[in-house]
Amino acid sequence: MAKSYKTLYNCGVAEVEIKRSRFIGHAKPVSSEEEAIKFIEEIRAKHRMATHNVYAYVLGENDEVQRYSDDGEPSGTAGIPVLNVIKKEGLKNVAVVVTRYFGGILLGAGGLVRAYTKGAKVGIEAAGIVEKIFAKSVVLTFDYTLLGKIQNELLKREYYIKNTRYEDKVIMEVYIEEDKLLEFENFINDLTSKRCNIEVKKDVYLFKKDNSYVE
Incomplete structure (x- = not known):
C-alpha cells in the first residue's frame, strides 16, 4: 500500500428519507475482501426485512478489487452509483452498503441513482474520511x-505525541510520518544540543483529518 491514502476512520451509519423510502448508508474501512463480505453479510442480516441491500467496495493501492451489487434494483441504478461515490472521493479499502426500505413511491432510474448516491454519501460522511499515513x-x-522545551516545541509544530512515561528519565513516544523522519531527528538534535536519545522503532499508521492527527 502507498505511504498515504484516503480511507474511512471507522464504521458509520446515517439515514436519509426520499419520497417515503428510507435509505440507510453504512460505511466501513476494510483490509480484505473477506472483511468486506463479512460486513455486507452483517448488514443484510440486520436488515433482512429491507427491500434492498445494495453494496460496493474497493480494495488495493490501485483499486485492484472493485465489486458492487444492485441487489434487485434495475441494472446500473444502485451498485454503480455507490461505487462511483467511493471512487470520486478517492477512497481505498472501503465497503459501503445502502439499505432501502421501500416507501411505496417509484423513483424512476434517475431518482434511484440520486437516492443511492445520497445514501452512500451520508454513510461515508458518518464514518469520516481520513488520510492514512505510513x-x-x-x-x-x-x-x-x-x-x-521538548513538549512545547512538539505541540507547537503539531507533532503527534503518542504517550509519555516518567521514569528515571522522560520517555516520550512520537509518531512521525516516514518522509519527515530525518527532518524530525535534526530538529530534536538542534533543539536539545544532542542531549536527547532518539530511537526509531516500529512501523505504524497515522490518521489525519482536517490537517489534524486523530487516534
Missing part, C-alpha cells in the same frame, strides 16, 4: 530539565 514510532529519552 509512519514510524520514535522514542525520545531525555532528562526532566528538557521536558518543557
